[in-house]
Amino acid sequence: MAGYTPMMAQYKEIKSKHPDEILFFRLGDFYEMFFEDAQLASRELEITLTGRDAGLPERIPMCGVPYHASEGYITKLINKGYKVAICEQTGDVKAKGLVKREVIKIITPGTVLSETVLSDANNNYIALLYEDDGKTTLAGADISTGECFYGIYDSDTRRQELFDQLYRLMPPEIILVEALSFNNELKEFCNLRLNHCSFSFMKEVSLDDEELLNVHFDHNEQPQSTYARKGTAALLRYLHDTVKTDLTHLNRLTYLDSTENLIMDTYTLRNLEITRNLRDGGKKDTLLGVLDFTRTAMGSRLLKKWLEYPLLNIGQINARQAAISELIDTFSMRNQLMEALKEVYDFERLLTRIEVGTANARDLVSLRLSLASLPKIKESLKDAKSDLLCQAFENIELYDDVVNLLNHAIVDTPGISLRDGGIIKEGYHKELDELRVIARDSRQMLQDMEQHEKDTTGIKSLKIGYNKVFGYYIEVTHSNAASVPEYYIRKQTLANAERYITPDLKEFETKILGAQEKIVSLEYQLFVEIREQIKKLIYRIQKTARQVAKVDSLYSLSEAASRYNYICPKMNTNGEIIIKDGRHPLVERILERELFVPNDTELNHHESEIMVITGPNMAGKSTYMRQVALLTLMAQVGSFIPAREASITPVDRIFTRIGASDDLVSGQSTFMVEMNEVAQILKYATKKSLIVLDEIGRGTSTFDGMSIARAVIEYVRDKIGAKTLFATHYHELTDLENYSERIKNYCVAVKERGSEVVFLRRIIQGGADKSYGIHVAKLAGLPKVVTERAKKILADLEAEPTKQIKHMDTKVVKEKAISANEGMSSLFANPLNEQILALDVMSMTPLEAINKLYQLQQEAKKEAGKI
Numbered sequence: 001m002a003g004y005t006p007m008m009a010q011y012k013e014i015k016s017k018h019p020d021e022i023l024f025f026r027l028g029d030f031y032e033m034f035f036e037d038a039q040l041a042s043r044e045l046e047i048t049l050t051g052r053d054a055g056l057p058e059r060i061p062m063c064g065v066p067y068h069a070s071e072g073y074i075t076k077l078i079n080k081g082y083k084v085a086i087c088e089q090t091g092d093v094k095a096k097g098l099v100k101r102e103v104i105k106i107i108t109p110g111t112v113l114s115e116t117v118l119s120d121a122n123n124n125y126i127a128l129l130y131e132d133d134g135k136t137t138l139a140g141a142d143i144s145t146g147e148c149f150y151g152i153y154d155s156d157t158r159r160q161e162l163f164d165q166l167y168r169l170m171p172p173e174i175i176l177v178e179a180l181s182f183n184n185e186l187k188e189f190c191n192l193r194l195n196h197c198s199f200s201f202m203k204e205v206s207l208d209d210e211e212l213l214n215v216h217f218d219h220n221e222q223p224q225s226t227y228a229r230k231g232t233a234a235l236l237r238y239l240h241d242t243v244k245t246d247l248t249h250l251n252r253l254t255y256l257d258s259t260e261n262l263i264m265d266t267y268t269l270r271n272l273e274i275t276r277n278l279r280d281g282g283k284k285d286t287l288l289g290v291l292d293f294t295r296t297a298m299g300s301r302l303l304k305k306w307l308e309y310p311l312l313n314i315g316q317i318n319a320r321q322a323a324i325s326e327l328i329d330t331f332s333m334r335n336q337l338m339e340a341l342k343e344v345y346d347f348e349r350l351l352t353r354i355e356v357g358t359a360n361a362r363d364l365v366s367l368r369l370s371l372a373s374l375p376k377i378k379e380s381l382k383d384a385k386s387d388l389l390c391q392a393f394e395n396i397e398l399y400d401d402v403v404n405l406l407n408h409a410i411v412d413t414p415g416i417s418l419r420d421g422g423i424i425k426e427g428y429h430k431e432l433d434e435l436r437v438i439a440r441d442s443r444q445m446l447q448d449m450e451q452h453e454k455d456t457t458g459i460k461s462l463k464i465g466y467n468k469v470f471g472y473y474i475e476v477t478h479s480n481a482a483s484v485p486e487y488y489i490r491k492q493t494l495a496n497a498e499r500y501i502t503p504d505l506k507e508f509e510t511k512i513l514g515a516q517e518k519i520v521s522l523e524y525q526l527f528v529e530i531r532e533q534i535k536k537l538i539y540r541i542q543k544t545a546r547q548v549a550k551v552d553s554l555y556s557l558s559e560a561a562s563r564y565n566y567i568c569p570k571m572n573t574n575g576e577i578i579i580k581d582g583r584h585p586l587v588e589r590i591l592e593r594e595l596f597v598p599n600d601t602e603l604n605h606h607e608s609e610i611m612v613i614t615g616p617n618m619a620g621k622s623t624y625m626r627q628v629a630l631l632t633l634m635a636q637v638g639s640f641i642p643a644r645e646a647s648i649t650p651v652d653r654i655f656t657r658i659g660a661s662d663d664l665v666s667g668q669s670t671f672m673v674e675m676n677e678v679a680q681i682l683k684y685a686t687k688k689s690l691i692v693l694d695e696i697g698r699g700t701s702t703f704d705g706m707s708i709a710r711a712v713i714e715y716v717r718d719k720i721g722a723k724t725l726f727a728t729h730y731h732e733l734t735d736l737e738n739y740s741e742r743i744k745n746y747c748v749a750v751k752e753r754g755s756e757v758v759f760l761r762r763i764i765q766g767g768a769d770k771s772y773g774i775h776v777a778k779l780a781g782l783p784k785v786v787t788e789r790a791k792k793i794l795a796d797l798e799a800e801p802t803k804q805i806k807h808m809d810t811k812v813v814k815e816k817a818i819s820a821n822e823g824m825s826s827l828f829a830n831p832l833n834e835q836i837l838a839l840d841v842m843s844m845t846p847l848e849a850i851n852k853l854y855q856l857q858q859e860a861k862k863e864a865g866k867i
Helices: 006-016 035-045 067-079 158-169 183-193 207-216 226-243 266-271 287-291 297-308 314-329 331-341 347-356 361-380 387-395 400-409 430-440 442-457 478-483 503-535 538-564 621-637 670-684 702-720 731-739 773-780 784-799 820-825 830-837 846-863
Strands: 022-027 030-034 050-052 060-066 084-089 101-107 126-132 135-142 147-153 173-177 198-202 253-255 463-467 471-477 489-493 497-501 577-582 599-603 610-614 645-648 653-657 690-694 723-728 743-753 756-765
Touching: 006 022, 006 030, 006 101, 022 035, 022 067, 022 101, 030 035, 030 067, 035 060, 035 067, 060 067, 067 084, 101 226, 126 158, 126 226, 135 158, 135 226, 147 158, 147 226, 158 183, 158 266, 173 183, 173 226, 198 226, 207 226, 266 653, 287 297, 287 538, 287 621, 297 347, 297 538, 297 621, 314 331, 314 387, 314 538, 314 621, 331 361, 331 538, 347 361, 347 503, 347 538, 361 400, 361 503, 361 538, 387 538, 400 503, 430 442, 430 503, 442 463, 442 503, 471 478, 471 503, 478 497, 577 621, 599 621, 599 756, 610 621, 610 702, 610 731, 621 645, 621 653, 621 690, 621 723, 653 670, 670 690, 670 702, 690 702, 702 723, 702 731, 731 743
Parallel strands: 022 084, 126 173, 147 253, 173 198, 610 723, 610 743, 653 690, 690 723
Antiparallel strands: 022 030, 030 060, 050 060, 084 101, 126 135, 135 147, 463 471, 471 497, 489 497, 577 599, 577 645, 743 756
């Protein structure tokens, strides 16, 4: 390139092929960045931006990081969503001219394999979306564990189903093949729900890439759909072009079949805090956090999947229950498993690093310890009776030959670097042992050689020395020159002595100087050979790893059940959910000084299909409803549950509408978020679903909210027929029980002591006739003057003959939504009509409505002469 030095021209050419990545360009012991990459990296990494004179009028922006410390810098960029292309010196650095350089790999958020980034057990998924003919294909993989899967979304609900799936996967990188018809909605969803998700782009899908399907997967695992084949092949092409190494550990393709699992949308996954809490997205204070007693990273990942994809098939649920029951009843088996499993490392990821050639000696030690634990795990399961544990016993292979190889070859505590030596044990390789003897014993050998020459020549002052110019030499003073043997070769004359060399001394020198370099080189060569031997067994070891993960997850659920006094729920097919003395699995763990109050639940399709739950806020309605949803979910996972007794029918979906936090990021108000979630529920729920609705309609004016809440209940009753828990502070809605035998009123028991109330946290049959809002305000700490004034206002309002919405006619929805203007106009004399009619009641909050009502009442009293 005109004006650039050869090196900068080389950089520009390579950079032109990687415009979307930050190019780490190897120069000696540094990775350098130039131009825009340098400006970006200096800002993001907080390193000094300098310049380079490349023969141009202006200096080129430049910054760099040391090669040996680059991983930390790369990790920081990856965590911020950037991609990094690693450009190495692939030519002979000692040769004349420009050193050949090329990109050896591209590191992206979805393809990173660094232990620093993958510091926890969570999966690191990459997802590709491909749209064609109204169908959307999702292809995904976790190259750190070897998982690969695909799903096809072609129904009317495909967009929402896809978004829900992405929320479960939480991919840090999504690849888009050309433009999607819903690009804007996708990016909005990702900005709102997926933290730090970056986008990559592919222009087209090549039919030639489909050959990669044959390279990686058996024919019977491959997608039959043309769209799915193209999408999955495109993902494989992207991974090969990015990682630039062998990826044959991606050898098993799974179809995401939603018909086999209980479906939970994004709202439900968030609201119930199943695997991520609402506070910071972490595991603490989640259902996963309560149940996770796994001893391995593989088991923890699998347990998370089980909780996010509960089962529908009762046979599969019962199989898990039987295994958990056996582990609970057989303490010795459970204890032996606990001890054996804690020696198992994350060898799914270890195998991946072996496959792609990044495993170090410590990884092989971890693999050895993991494989050495397999006989103990298998021994623990030898007397198992349940199907799943018996299958694990049969399918866990032992790898004694690999363990013996690694025991014999790799030192117990190797260093991190493979280029520093010290990783191969003595006794493994004869030549290596000889080189080590030479390196370790060189000083003694030199002293022995010097003594031998003194004895042979009789020159007592003879000594052997070394310098960088001549290497090793024999020095003899001039006074002893006559005694020098003929085979001594003179190399240098000094003022008082002569320096000689001998063939033996040069041979010794060659051994000494080359020994350490040869040791490091030979150790690396031997390590690579060992790694290649293990690589041939990866597919088999992966299958064993999956069995270990399953056993670990079952162990975890049995441990939780044993510690927390859980029971095995019976699974039924009659559409009933019956729970006796159920407890909230999260809340009971958080309570330290209080005893959790258990509650019963009975839901069916004949006499208790919809539970309308009334009572004050803070009394436990939301906790109770979440509890029912969580216990149902746990039962369908196969887990035991916190209850005295339970019989539960599998539900196809769980929907929740809980909470009222503004969705400020998307610019939506509380009420709009609430209505969006309710709309999703009414659109997708079926008769086999479980619906949890909490305080519908409270984000708008009182009459508006009450009307919407009533209409929603009636729609669920008449159009859907799903088992439903409906909590409301509108105690006027309790009259719905009079119009349908399938609706039952329940309330939170309250004990009144004079002006004080105590919330008993017990759900009992019957409706509440009070909201106890002022009592809640008092408990929350409002000033006494405020609560006392509120009591007086409430008394005045209750004394007025206001029209009660609880007596609304239920025939027509229009009649349900009583006009607030009409309702209030009957309260006052005609002079106030204009003022009342001018009110925009539909946009008023309940508090604003009460304040305005109070103001109008005061005016009415003045006109009536009462004030």
